[in-house]
Amino acid sequence: MSKKRSKRSIQTRCTQLEREGKVLTAAFLRTALTPESPDPAVVPLLGRAVRKAKQVWRRAYAPFSRFPVGAAVIGGSGKIWAGCNVECSSHSLTLCAERNALTTAVASGEREIVATVVYTEQGLTPPCGACRQMLYDFGPDSVVIVTDGRQQQWFLLEDLLPVAFTAALLRSTTGAKSTKGR
Numbered sequence: 751m752s753k754k755r756s757k758r759s760i761q762t763r764c765t766q767l768e769r770e771g772k773v774l775t776a777a778f779l780r781t782a783l784t785p786e787s788p789d790p791a792v793v794p795l796l797g798r799a800v801r802k803a804k805q806v807w808r809r810a811y812a813p814f815s816r817f818p819v820g821a822a823v824i825g826g827s828g829k830i831w832a833g834c835n836v837e838c839s840s841h842s843l844t845l846c847a848e849r850n851a852l853t854t855a856v857a858s859g860e861r862e863i864v865a866t867v868v869y870t871e872q873g874l875t876p877p878c879g880a881c882r883q884m885l886y887d888f889g890p891d892s893v894v895i896v897t898d899g900r901q902q903q904w905f906l907l908e909d910l911l912p913v914a915f916t917a918a919l920l921r922s923t924t925g926a927k928s929t930k931g932r
């Protein structure tokens with residue numbers, strides 16, 4: 751993640767884009783969303799994402815684990831989509847909040863995500879392995895923010911999923927005779 755742009759230039763650009771009614775680009779958001787010190791220009795956007803994640807957290811269907819989770823993904827367009835976990839009596843069919851938020855974003859036309867907020871009130875909870883992989887497919891250099899409403903922890907997705915499986919690997923195996931391990 752590049753941190754070369756100055757705070758001032760990011761803020762000016764953000765204000766300018768909002769004034770012009772233009773969407774924030776993914777590249778711009780990625781630069782502004784630095785884990786150590788997110789640019790003040792994107793703080794309102796993050797605040798909205800956390801509120802949305804909390805909103806859907808209240809609607810989580812988790813009668814078996816009693817571990818409700820809400821998630822919100824921020825797309826490259828600057829739009830936010832939310833999802834909650836939905837459990838099933840056949841437990842392995844349970845759907846995670848992060849993937850529900852992601853698939854809603856994709857169904858809405860988003861193809862790139864820049865951040866994922868995970869909201870729980872039972873401790874700071876990072877995404878599971880399956881969610882990390884799916885988020886990676888749509889935002890390899892995105893950030894993951896876990897929060898319980900009081901504290902926040904920031905991660906780079908690439909740190910949560912080092913040596914990730916990618917579509918490029920899939921292409922490189924096209925034509926391979928063995929499908930072992932896939």
Ligand SMILES: [Zn+2]
Pocket residue numbers: 846847848849877878879880881882
């Ligand atoms: Zn998950």
